[in-house]
Structure formats: structure tokens, C-alpha cells
Amino acid sequence: MIEVPARPYPYSLDPKHTALVVIDMQRDFIEKGGFGDSLGNDVARLEAIIPTVAGLIALFRREGWLVIHTREAHKRDLSDCPPSKIRRGNPSLKIGEEGAMGRLLVRGEPGNQIVDSLAAIDGEIVIDKPGKGMFWTTGLQEMLKARGVTHLVFAGVTTEVCVQTSMREANDRGYECLLVEDATESYFAAFKASAIEMIVAQGGIVGWVAPLAALEAAVLEARADV
Ligand code: C5J
Numbered sequence: 001m002i003e004v005p006a007r008p009y010p011y012s013l014d015p016k017h018t019a020l021v022v023i024d025m026q027r028d029f030i031e032k033g034g035f036g037d038s039l040g041n042d043v044a045r046l047e048a049i050i051p052t053v054a055g056l057i058a059l060f061r062r063e064g065w066l067v068i069h070t071r072e073a074h075k076r077d078l079s080d081c082p083p084s085k086i087r088r089g090n091p092s093l094k095i096g097e098e099g100a101m102g103r104l105l106v107r108g109e110p111g112n113q114i115v116d117s118l119a120a121i122d123g124e125i126v127i128d129k130p131g132k133g134m135f136w137t138t139g140l141q142e143m144l145k146a147r148g149v150t151h152l153v154f155a156g157v158t159t160e161v162c163v164q165t166s167m168r169e170a171n172d173r174g175y176e177c178l179l180v181e182d183a184t185e186s187y188f189a190a191f192k193a194s195a196i197e198m199i200v201a202q203g204g205i206v207g208w209v210a211p212l213a214a215l216e217a218a219v220l221e222a223r224a225d226v
Pocket of ligand 1 (some may be wrong): 023024029072132157158159161162165
């Protein structure tokens, strides 16, 4: 086991049974002209974490640990998108409408792709999820079970929406969850801070949080001990 200094107390990670989940680092949320932008958000806040997320992915690839990427993505006919979701938010462009990077939040469109610098490589799992959480209609739970995954490390956007929803759902399913706090971001600084406090409250009711440097140092230390 690798012990990572974390809040609310050290997180023990079992390397053979751990996967990284990078939530929704897709152009729709991170670049101008995407869905996040259409909702009136400052997308530069999200773009700023790309180097840290890249560092986290690089750590997992170096160690040979599983990397999973998600995208918030709907079928082309929007049959998996509840009308209530399309109506929400008063965006300048709605889900499924044509934007600067193709149809918003629709599978296969340029805006729906993970940003180039974080793109999946062979052997990594890419999940298209119609919901905010990563389990609904994705088959992910079965994939994790088949690989014996018990520990999940989270990164991505947005902290209080898709990241927190996915982490809570994973926690309910019994996974030991760590959020890498500088590898996640929100359009709203206060929402990120609150989401993190909610996760670690009451003795880690949803899981743990730690910065990337703490995870990197713990992995290095464990290797030195071998
Ligand atoms: C949102 C997400 N914010 N990936 N999606 O609608 O958090």
C-alpha cells in the first residue's frame, strides 16, 4: 500500500487495484465556443489545470496504472438527453445545437473531444456519459469490477458537478476515492472550495483530497522502499 498525505487523514492506495478517472476534460467545457462558454462561464479557469492533469496522467502511465477518461456526451439523436436538461441554464446555444466546434455535447463532434494534450492513448478507457455521474448507462461499474479496481483517483471538471457527482456515486458503490485538488476546477472558485470541504467533512464522508505533489512524493517514496 502507498500512503498519501491527504485530508481528512492519509489515503492508502493499493497500486494493483487503483485507477485514475479524468472527468470531462473535453473542449466543450474548456475552450471558447463550447457548452461552458455558451452558459456564460470563464473557461480560462478550467484551461489552467491542464498541465497538472497532464502531470497526473503521466504519473499513472509511468507506473502502468489504469487511466479512464470520461466525456459528457449525448447520442446524435439526443434520445439519451432528457428534455429538462436541454431546457436548463438559459445558454446562448442549447445541447445539440451547432456551435463553433460542432453540435454541443454530442458524441463525435470536435467540441466533444478531450483536449489534445490530455487525449487517451491505447489501453486507456474512454467513457461517454449522458449524465453528470459516470455510472449511469455507461457500463463502467462492470469494467472496474472486471479489472479488480477498488481505489479511484479523481481529476477533471467541474469539481462541484460531474467530478463530485461521480465521486459520490463511486463512494456509494464502495470505492476508496481520492480527489487531486489541483487537478480539478470549477467555473466558480467558491463552488470548488465548498465541494472539497463537503468531500472531506465528517471524517471523509465522500473521500479524501490531496495535491498532486503529495501523491507524486508518496509514489516516489514507495518505489525507493522496494
Ligand atoms: C457540467 C461537468 N458542469 N462536466 N458538466 O455540466 O461538470
